[in-house]
Amino acid sequence: MRIAILGGTGSFGRALAGRLVELGGDVVVVGSRDAERAAACAAELGGGAEGKANADAVVGADLAILAVKADGALDTAREVAASLGDTPLLSVATAIRFEKGVGALPDPDGLSLAERVQQVVSGPVVAGLHSIAAANLDEAAPDEDALVCGDDPAAKELVLELAGRLVAGRAVDAGPLASARALEGLTAVIVNVNRRYKAHAGLRVTGLA
Amino acid sequence: MRIAILGGTGSFGRALAGRLVELGGDVVVVGSRDAERAAACAAELGGGAEGKANADAVVGADLAILAVKADGALDTAREVAASLGDTPLLSVATAIRFEKGVGALPDPDGLSLAERVQQVVSGPVVAGLHSIAAANLDEAAPDEDALVCGDDPAAKELVLELAGRLVAGRAVDAGPLASARALEGLTAVIVNVNRRYKAHAGLRVTGLA
Numbered sequence: 510m511r512i513a514i515l516g517g518t519g520s521f522g523r524a525l526a527g528r529l530v531e532l533g534g535d536v537v538v539v540g541s542r543d544a545e546r547a548a549a550c551a552a553e554l555g556g557g558a559e560g561k562a563n564a565d566a567v568v569g570a571d572l573a574i575l576a577v578k579a580d581g582a583l584d585t586a587r588e589v590a591a592s593l594g595d596t597p598l599l600s601v602a603t604a605i606r607f608e609k610g611v612g613a614l615p616d617p618d619g620l621s622l623a624e625r626v627q628q629v630v631s632g633p634v635v636a637g638l639h640s641i642a643a644a645n646l647d648e649a650a651p652d653e654d655a656l657v658c659g660d661d662p663a664a665k666e667l668v669l670e671l672a673g674r675l676v677a678g679r680a681v682d683a684g685p686l687a688s689a690r691a692l693e694g695l696t697a698v699i700v701n702v703n704r705r706y707k708a709h710a711g712l713r714v715t716g717l718a
Numbered sequence: 719m720r721i722a723i724l725g726g727t728g729s730f731g732r733a734l735a736g737r738l739v740e741l742g743g744d745v746v747v748v749g750s751r752d753a754e755r756a757a758a759c760a761a762e763l764g765g766g767a768e769g770k771a772n773a774d775a776v777v778g779a780d781l782a783i784l785a786v787k788a789d790g791a792l793d794t795a796r797e798v799a800a801s802l803g804d805t806p807l808l809s810v811a812t813a814i815r816f817e818k819g820v821g822a823l824p825d826p827d828g829l830s831l832a833e834r835v836q837q838v839v840s841g842p843v844v845a846g847l848h849s850i851a852a853a854n855l856d857e858a859a860p861d862e863d864a865l866v867c868g869d870d871p872a873a874k875e876l877v878l879e880l881a882g883r884l885v886a887g888r889a890v891d892a893g894p895l896a897s898a899r900a901l902e903g904l905t906a907v908i909v910n911v912n913r914r915y916k917a918h919a920g921l922r923v924t925g926l927a
Contacts, residue, residue: 619828645925652924656907684910691903698865698900701893706926713922715861716854717915 512671513570515540515563515585516577518550521601524646525576525638525675530556532674540566540573540589567593572667574599579622586626595632597664600689603639603696621689623658633661635668636689639696641676642709653711654678658688681714721880722779724749724772724794725786727759730810733855734785734847734884739765741883749775749782749798776802781876788813788831795835804841806873809898812848812905830898832867842870844877845898848905850885851918862920863887867897890923 512529516522517539529537533556540563541547551560559566567573567589577585579602586598604622623636637657645651655672657680659665665682672680683692695712702710721738725731726748738746742765749772750756760769768775776782776798786794788811795807813831832845846866854860864881866889868874874891881889892901904921911919 642925658907658910681911682914683907684914688907688910691900691907694900694903698867698892698897701867701897702890702923702926705891705893708926710926711924713924714911715920715922716851717911717917717919 510534510571510671511536511538511569513538513540513566513573515566515573515575515589516581517541517560517566518543518546519576519578521643521646522574522576523550524643525574526550526554526558528646528675530554530558538566538570564589564592567596570596572597572599572671574601575626576601578602579604582622583625583629586629590630593630593632597633597635597661597667598626598630599638599668600626600634600636601638603693619690621687621693623689623693624686627686633659633664634686635659635661635664636686636692637668637672637680637683638675639692640699640712642699642703642711644709645711646675650675650677651711652677652713654713655680656683656692656712656714657681658683658686658692660686676711678713679717681717719743719780719876719880720745720747720778722747722749722775722782724775724782724784724798725790726750726769726775727752727755728785728787730852730855731783731785732759733852734783735759735763735767737855737884739763739767747775747779773798773801776805779805781806781808781880783808783810784835785810787811791831792834792838795838799839802839802841806842806844806870806876807835807839808847808877809835809843809845810847812902828899830896830902832895832898832902836895842868842873843895844868844870844873845895845901846877846881846889846892847884848901849908849919849921851908851912851920853918854920855884859884859886860920861886861922863922864889865892865901865921865923866890867892867895867901869895885920887922888926890926
């Protein structure tokens with residue numbers, strides 16, 4: 510599978526790219542606003558990783574991962590929309606503002622960032638991996654599950670398969686794309702937990718067969 | 719500790735009351751709109767449980783648990799506010815509506831149910847246990863953690879101690895009361911997961927020391 514990571518030189522994107530290169534089997538394309546920085550990052554990663562400007566990185570990809578920070582996510586999605594076409598796009602960022610360490614969705618209509626990304630690209634958007642810290646991806650497969658949601662079954666299945674390889678736990682189908690409202694909001698809780706316990710917390714879903 | 723469970727004859731309230739009676743050590747007071755139904759439920763529970771009308775149940779309690787369904791939570795909180803005084807109140811319900819199986823907070827200002835409950839009672843409100851299914855409380859201590867949030871440290875500590883006894887996992891401090899927005903939203907995700915996997919899912923927080 511050819512996987513383009515937009516914002517692949519950022520902390521989460523780079524950790525994700527590194528993990529995918531380690532796992533092997535996929536062609537990892539690091540995307541960045543700056544093609545040279547992408548190329549340098551890809552060279553460091555090795556494993557046949559490529560580095561390109563974001564809009565070029567998605568060309569021919571089976572899956573693109575929008576790993577830029579929340580404040581740049583919509584601009585990057587708009588920037589790559591034409592070259593992305595109908596390729597599935599995984600949204601991992603959270604648009605919450607923090608007020609006294611607690612998140613509130615900033616959008617007055619209550620949409621998640623992932624739903625707003627869906628408004629600017631034509632391919633199916635899947636959301637997930639919100640509860641996985643970059644620091645945990647740096648280690649061996651982290652002891653946590655990956656929650657994934659989306660409206661397009663095939664795109665969601667693709668991401669579930671990928672997510673299941675990233676974590677020691679399982680990839681859990683959390684329902685339609687609108688579930689991203691809850692998954693993104695949960696990031697604030699995890700930040701609170703991390704502060705309180707000086708941890709990089711993750712989640713496991715218990716009680717599944 | 720004397721614990722009043724408002725809505726203690728409902729499915730979650732009754733499961734919680736049953737678990738607390740089993741654990742022993744606390745005096746459990748089942749509250750209901752209907753004092754006779756409360757008394758009948760308490761008699762079935764045994765273990766010295768008492769049954770009273772909601773407003774009477776909270777008198778002398780060290781902790782009250784608002785275990786009525788979301789649509790009755792604010793009315794019940796208003797009804798007991800005077801007799802509750804400064805006693806801590808634990809809010810466990812979720813005010814989310816479901817749209818195609820996915821939750822959206824109904825309140826235009828984005829407050830959680832727990833924060834709205836805090837607007838009608840004078841004692842400290844703590845929120846938690848949202849991710850614990852009544853069905854899981856019926857078993858032995860369920861394999862999950864209990865997430866708890868609140869602004870009053872002493873009240874939160876009291877609930878964390880109680881919550882830690884209910885689950886096989888741990889009670890996790892999820893930050894200030896506003897974290898209830900995320901914890902309540904998460905209920906929709908758990909409902910989606912339960913449908914998809916025919917499960918009674920719970921959560922574990924990993925990565926804590």
